[in-house]
Amino acid sequence: MITSSTIRQTYDRCSSFYDLFFKPWLEFGRRQAIECLQPEPGETVLEIGVGTGLSFEFYPPDVRVIGFDYSHGMLQESKRKVATEAPCPVDLLQMDVQAMAFPDRSFDRIMAAYVLTVVPDIHQAIREILRVARPGARVVLINHLTRRQGFLARLESLLHPVFARLGLFTLDRDLLSILESFGIENLQTAPTSWLGLHHVIAFTVPRAAAGTRPSHER
Numbered sequence: 425m426i427t428s429s430t431i432r433q434t435y436d437r438c439s440s441f442y443d444l445f446f447k448p449w450l451e452f453g454r455r456q457a458i459e460c461l462q463p464e465p466g467e468t469v470l471e472i473g474v475g476t477g478l479s480f481e482f483y484p485p486d487v488r489v490i491g492f493d494y495s496h497g498m499l500q501e502s503k504r505k506v507a508t509e510a511p512c513p514v515d516l517l518q519m520d521v522q523a524m525a526f527p528d529r530s531f532d533r534i535m536a537a538y539v540l541t542v543v544p545d546i547h548q549a550i551r552e553i554l555r556v557a558r559p560g561a562r563v564v565l566i567n568h569l570t571r572r573q574g575f576l577a578r579l580e581s582l583l584h585p586v587f588a589r590l591g592l593f594t595l596d597r598d599l600l601s602i603l604e605s606f607g608i609e610n611l612q613t614a615p616t617s618w619l620g621l622h623h624v625i626a627f628t629v630p631r632a633a634a635g636t637r638p639s640h641e642r
C-alpha cells in the first residue's frame with residue numbers, strides 16, 4: 425500500500441529530474457486543465473500537489489495561485505519556477521491534501537493535476553477538497569481513470585503493485601464512482617495525455633457538498 429512516507433521520499437528523490445520525463449509527457453493535460461478551470465481576473469486558484477510547478481506557465485497573469493505540496497524537494501523546484509516562469513503571483517506552502525490548513529469554504533477554483541492517484545487516502549483528500557470549496561466552486565482534476573477491460577487494463581493491474589510500492593502512484597482507484605459517492609453530479613471528462621492514459625475531470629461543487637467537514641472532526 426502507498427504511504428505518506430514513501431510518497432514523500434520518492435518525490436523528494438525524483439524532484440531534480442522530474443521535469444525531464446513528466447514535463448513533455450504530461451504537458452498538454454496541464455494546459456487543458458487550466459483552460460477548463462476558467463479562472464477569472466482577480467480570482468485565487470488553489471493548486472493541490474503543485475509538484476515542481478510545471479503548470480505555472482499556463483495561468484493567466486491576472487489571477488493569484490496558492491499552491492502546495494507534501495514533498496519539500498518538489499517545492500524547492502517549484503520555488504525556482506515562481507521566480508522564472510510564473511506569469512502570475514504564486515504563494516507556496518508545504519501541506520497534506522488530506523488535512524489542509526485552510527478554513528471551510530475558502531476557494532472558488534481548485535486544481536489538482538496527477539495527485540489523487542498518489543495520496544494514501546483518496547476519500548479523505550476529496551472530503552478535504554469539498555470542505556475548502558465554496559458552493560458553486562469549479563474543481564478540475566487530472567487523473568487516471570480505471571479501465572475495466574482490454575490490454576491496457578491487464579497491463580495496469582500487473583504494473584499497479586510496482587508503482588504503488590515505489591510510492592509513485594496507484595492505478596486501482598475508481599475516481600468517478602468515488603466522486604459520485606460524495607454527491608458530485610454532472611462530471612465532465614475529457615481524455616488527455618498519450619494513449620488517453622489520463623483524463624481531465626471537471627465539476628461544480630454542489631451547495632450540499634461544499635464545506636463538508638472531514639470525518640475525523642465530526
Ligand SMILES: C[S@@+](CC[C@H](N)C(=O)[O-])C[C@H]1O[C@@H](n2cnc3c(N)ncnc32)[C@H](O)[C@@H]1O
Nearest residue numbers: 435473474475493494495498520521537538542
Ligand atoms: C505525479 S506528481 C504531480 C505533480 C504536478 N501536479 C504535475 O502536474 O507535475 C504528484 C505530486 O503530488 C504530491 N503529493 C502526494 N501526496 C500528497 C499529499 N498528501 N498532499 C499534497 N501533495 C501530495 C507529490 O509530492 C507530487 O509532487
